[in-house]
Amino acid sequence: MSRRRKDPPGPAGFLVVDKPVGMTSHDVVDAARRWLGIRRIGHLGTLDPLATGVLPLAIREATKLANFIVDERKHYVGTVRLGVATNTYDAEGEPGPEFEGALPDRETVESALAGFVGEIQQIPPMYSSVKKDGEPLYKRARRGEEVEREPRPVVIHALTMQHYEPPEVGIEVSCSPGTYVRTLAHDLGEALGCGAHLSGLRRTRSGPFHIDQARTPEEWAALAEAGKLEEALVPPDEAVGLPRVSLSAAQARRISNGGDIPSAEARGEFERGERPPRPGDRLCAMAPTGVLLAILELRPDRRLYPLRVLAL
Secondary structure (H helix, E strand, C coil): CCCCCCCCCCCCEEEEEEECCCCCHHHHHHHHHHHHCCCCEEECCCCCCCCEEEEEEEEHHHHHCHHHCCCCCEEEEEEEEECCCECCCECCCCECCCCCCCCCCHHHHHHHHHCCCEEEEECCCCCCCCEECCEEHHHHHHCCCCCCCCCEEEEEEEEEEEEEECCEEEEEEEECCCCCHHHHHHHHHHHHCCCEEEEEEEEEEECCEEHHHCECHHHHHHHHHCCCCHHHCECHHHHHCCCEEECCHHHHHHHHCCCCEEHHHCCECCCCCCCCCCCCCEEEEECCCCCEEEEEEECCCCEEEEEEECCC
16 A cells, blocks of 8 residues: 655645635645645545635644634625525525515614524525434435424624625624534525525624735646745734733753743743733644744733644
8 A cells, every 4th residue: 555645845824815616625735735735634624615815724734733722713695596595595595486575675684684683593404414323414405304403502693784785795704613504594584584595795804804905726836837925924923912921942852842941931922911821722833933932821820821832
């Protein structure tokens, strides 16, 4: 059996792709592997093929950091088409019967949208990657099956109407991870009694990653061809968003070997925060070279212990 070749060394970081319509998130990861000539790449939250916008990719050691990113909110702009529901809750699905009555007025739609703000329960669509008894729901849906799904709590931080040109409603959403905007569109149609589906969606922010940082696949490919892709990565510590401390060479060696250090020796943003550090607080430990070495946590004994160490 042949052994998979080892990736060549290089910097860790995050690559922010402006995903076009039609590409899956896995398609984008495969393209990035070709640009960089490495295998160790992962995406932070999928986007449906219909959706466009911010798709962050973790490169090399940055794949260890997804659970430490402080900012998790997602922001979207989208279009909901009133008057017809689909089996996938978006424009790719099979449409149901067209609503024959008069569509609701602007005030009614705005009132219905306001009812979704806050913590709500969402039932995942059948056409989703959520698993039931170990099998993705979309596989069951393709066999014509409909199974009971457990509702999941999500938070809609803000949901506003950008325009209303019946039958289309332009919306802007700020929400927690795990929110299905197409389910939101479907549920809006149910609340209005006319049916609805998501006809377009663009993610403008995913946690700390913004659309103005994103480049199209063609732009990333051109940077890779010019040998400039890696210098355009978002640094890991910038993405994580935790306070930073700078380590001496001796401290860096100890942390690299899994050891801890006294918090009194930590110097940097950690000690200069708005409040004194408390047990459970986390921080980015920066190597003498200026790159992220580890995520540390303050324990009750006032020592800093490594939670995740990156190989430099």
